[in-house]
Amino acid sequence: MTNSLDKGSPFQTISCRIVWSSKWYSVRQDTIILPDGQEGVYNVVQHPGAVWIIPVTSSGQIVLLYHYRYTVDDWCWEIPAGGLKPGLSLEETAVEELREEIGGTAQSIDYFGRFYTANGICNEVAHIYIAKGVSLGQTDHEPAEVMEIHTKPITEVLRMAHDNEISDGPTALALLLCESLLVNLIP
Amino acid sequence: MTNSLDKGSPFQTISCRIVWSSKWYSVRQDTIILPDGQEGVYNVVQHPGAVWIIPVTSSGQIVLLYHYRYTVDDWCWEIPAGGLKPGLSLEETAVEELREEIGGTAQSIDYFGRFYTANGICNEVAHIYIAKGVSLGQTDHEPAEVMEIHTKPITEVLRMAHDNEISDGPTALALLLCESLLVNLIP
Numbered sequence: 001m002t003n004s005l006d007k008g009s010p011f012q013t014i015s016c017r018i019v020w021s022s023k024w025y026s027v028r029q030d031t032i033i034l035p036d037g038q039e040g041v042y043n044v045v046q047h048p049g050a051v052w053i054i055p056v057t058s059s060g061q062i063v064l065l066y067h068y069r070y071t072v073d074d075w076c077w078e079i080p081a082g083g084l085k086p087g088l089s090l091e092e093t094a095v096e097e098l099r100e101e102i103g104g105t106a107q108s109i110d111y112f113g114r115f116y117t118a119n120g121i122c123n124e125v126a127h128i129y130i131a132k133g134v135s136l137g138q139t140d141h142e143p144a145e146v147m148e149i150h151t152k153p154i155t156e157v158l159r160m161a162h163d164n165e166i167s168d169g170p171t172a173l174a175l176l177l178c179e180s181l182l183v184n185l186i187p
Numbered sequence: 188m189t190n191s192l193d194k195g196s197p198f199q200t201i202s203c204r205i206v207w208s209s210k211w212y213s214v215r216q217d218t219i220i221l222p223d224g225q226e227g228v229y230n231v232v233q234h235p236g237a238v239w240i241i242p243v244t245s246s247g248q249i250v251l252l253y254h255y256r257y258t259v260d261d262w263c264w265e266i267p268a269g270g271l272k273p274g275l276s277l278e279e280t281a282v283e284e285l286r287e288e289i290g291g292t293a294q295s296i297d298y299f300g301r302f303y304t305a306n307g308i309c310n311e312v313a314h315i316y317i318a319k320g321v322s323l324g325q326t327d328h329e330p331a332e333v334m335e336i337h338t339k340p341i342t343e344v345l346r347m348a349h350d351n352e353i354s355d356g357p358t359a360l361a362l363l364l365c366e367s368l369l370v371n372l373i374p
Contacts, residue, residue, distance in 0.1 A: 007262060010255055010333045020207035020214055022230050025308055027207055027214065032257070034330040042331065043209050044258045045232060047308065068197055069306040070219070071231045075194060076306060083307070115356040118304045118311060119256040119263060120270075121212055121234065126356060143221040144229065146197045164364055169302040169313060173360040177351055 010035045011042070019043075024083060025122075047124035048084040050117075051094045052174045055080060055104050055134040060187040062157040062175075063102050063134060067147040067168075077160065078147075078168040079175075080104070081126075094129045100140040102149050107133025112178055117170055128174045130181060154182050197222045198229070206230075211270060212309075234311035235271040237304075238281040239361045242267060242291050242321040247374040249344040249362075250289050250321060254334040254355075264347065265334075265355045266362075267291070268313075281316040287327040289336050294320025299365055304357055315361045317368060341369050 012033040020027040025047045034040045055063040065078045082097040084090065091109060098104040112128040136149065152160075160166050161175040175182070199220040207214040212234045221227045242250040252265045269284040271277065278296060285291040299315040323336065339347075347353050348362040362369070 007255075009257070009260055011257055011331075024230070030257075035333060036330045038330055040331055042257050043211070045308070050307070068194075069303070070196075070198055070217075070229050071308065071310045072303055072306050072312075073196055074303075074306075076303065081307070113351040115351070115354050115359060116256070116259055116261075116263065117356050118309065119259050119261075119355055120237070120268070121232070121258065121311075122305065122309070123258045124305060124308075125259075143223045143225055144198075144227055146222060162364070164300040164302065167302050168306055169304050169356060169360050172302060173356050173363070176360070176363040177349070 014039070043121070045122035045124075047122055049125040049127065050081055050083045051090060051097060051127045051129060052079055052081040052170050053094045053098055053109070053129045053131050054174055054178055054182070055098060055102060055106070055131045056154070056182070056185050057135070057151060058133050060154055060185055061151040062154055062182070063104065063136065064150045064152055064157060065101060065147045066150055070144075074167065076168045077166045078171045081170070090127050091129070094127075094131070098131055098134070101145075101147070102134075103137035103139040104131065104134045105137065106131035112174075112181075115170075115173065126170045126174075128177065130178060132185065154186050158182065201226070230308070232309035232311075234309055236312040236314065237268055237270045238277060238284060238314045238316060239266055239268040239357050240281045240285055240296070240316045240318050241361055241365055241369070242285060242289060242293065242318045243341070243369070243372050244322070244338065245320050247341055247372055248338040249341055249369070250291065250323065251337045251339055251344060252288060252334045253337060257331075261354065263355045264353045265358045268357070277314050278316070281314075281318070285318055285321070288332075288334070289321075290324035290326040291318065291321045292324065293318035299361070299368075302357075302360065313357045313361075315364065317365055319372065341373050345369065
């Protein structure tokens, strides 16, 4: 992301090595020169980036997942989301996640914007899409994906986001950033 | 976080081992039994949790950091934040981060709420505080912490959040969740 105040990097990277990796993400350990001239180590969780899609039906409902997350041992209200897949564009990934997670097809799918989920440790970028005219169909969940599909009115979902009832940070932020667009979709 | 729909865990954990660790976070690899009875592997980035503090001065300005993040090679607008430290409570960590990052002391510091930053891969919980009556003083940055301190009117910071100019997701979400409280602090 560019900014008028952008000053470039104050660090110099000397070397990089992967210290752990999985199918989904890895940990990179860099040796760097700090601004004070000292050598240091910086660890980066390397993630391919991910899309979050707000699915809005023709009748003005938002499709929410009630998703069990093993990482936090908790059930979370979320919109469909997933990591970027090799060979697929951002938009193709969004279309695919919509299909897999809610069996969804959309009349239109529009890019909204992006943010970092956890820039202190990880390079993941969250890309936000709004899908309109969504119809639900047959899902295609993997065994480790445990979730229920709910539809709720836009006003109710925005209330949940404002009242901090949506514990998945990227979902809550996507909804609040898109609030004025979503309000326009209320029938 | 509890929810009336809470159903407990659909997975059974068989074993856990740490496959990589650093001073700040680690990666745990669990062998689990999936709901379909198959054995599977789930990786969890283990993080101690972190606090994000919205610092509001007596004159109705928010203190923002313009922070270089090596993970994403980018300068980001952020509020003060930091991981939980051993032996410190959440509130003590918030007070300490305020002091270290902006040399800040506050007349009051109130807990607002929490959310997950990246529950697909990591167990990090972001805890949000609002600090009122903040005065700036001598900072205490480590060599790898490269940031500038800016103060901006509450209305301008909320505009930046709404316009997606704040690329640090947890900062943007903290600001939007606290919008009505912050508006009440405008002189």
